[in-house]
Amino acid sequence: MAGIAGWTFWIAVAALAYAYAGFPLLVALAGWVRRRRVRTAPVTPSATLVVAAYNEEAVIAGRLDNALALDYPPGRLQVLVAADGCTDATEAIARRYAGRGVEVLSLPRQGKIRAIDAAVARATGEILVFSDANIQCHPQALRALARNFADPEVGGVAGHVSYRLEEAGESNGRGESLYWDYDTWLKRLETATGSIVSAHGALYAVRRSLYRPVADPAVTDDFAISTAVVEQGYRLVFEPAARGSEYAVAKAGREFHRRVRLMTRGWRGVLLRRRLLNPARFGFYAVVLFSHKVLRRLLPIPLAAMALSSAWLAPAHPLYLAAAAGQAAFYTVAFAGFLLRRSPLGRFKPIYVPFYYCMANAACALALLQLLAGRRIELWQPQRHPAAAPVDR
16 A cells, blocks of 8 residues: 555656646757747738627726727728627627727627627638737737738737736735746747647737637637647747736635636637647647646646645655645645735735645636536636726836
8 A cells, every 4th residue: 555655646746746847848948949930020911809798898998998099000900899698788888989990799698709700700800819808908919919920830829918916806816917927938938849838818819711610619719719720730829029918806716716617618628629639740739738738737636646645654754744744834824825815914925826826726626527527618707807907018
């Protein structure tokens, strides 16, 4: 029994070490070797900005004001709002912008993917730009995205999204902001290898000719749409100058449920694009996809295995005792972070990082259980801050 526990412990340690250290180092090394650059040029192809919206009355006006203020040649930008069965004033507010060229599609409640499909059917632009209703973009963001399409190998471009913190928000917002800073860093590394794993739904663009309707409405739209570009043999790259910002979810409970929903749908997205996991066909991208979207979502398993095996072996060796004690201390701090999430003390990084890490992995575990149980989530309930975020300039 001790031998099995020992093997379990070290396999779990190896999985965690690869996920958090080995994978970034591997991507950095692959990027240094391959050095894939994007041949950018100041091109401005016709573009359609798609904003899928469900009950976004608090933020839709700010989003449209921001969209119409983008620095892009007159007559080259079409703005479409796909209202997915809204029951509030979203549609009425959006229609006030009709005189400024905004088109509103009044749709029955079908879910975000079907709303996007309907908008794309009306799109006239050579490139499709997708954004959330609560994001605020830098005036040059669209030009920054567009210049990447001068490279014929590029089929999609992800923007650089940062998160603002509500002053009275709970400490999970700081964890979320830190997580996306890490994710942005990974995207920079991944671009040099050829393609990033997928786009962030708040701001990204794809060639109109490469858009493919998503067969399964229970997947995350940004993952399915952006990875279809890679599946067709084109690059999906990151553009750090295409900047936008939005508020982090202010409440830990809402953030937890949002992450469960996104990861449940995300698992189905990976299943939809499982062909991309074949390294014989998609090369290093398959490694990136597996490491980033599969292994990282399975980490609750090695975390639990390491905790149980080290506790079992603690009486037998000081190393396992130290490992068990270290984990106990970490989870104790995480629980304290949960209790202190609304207090100034909970905003200290040594406290909110363990709390957010444990919350995120608990969401991963629940999402995996929901996938195995066959649960499908086709409709969306956006978790928004009541005000639109100012953009970094």
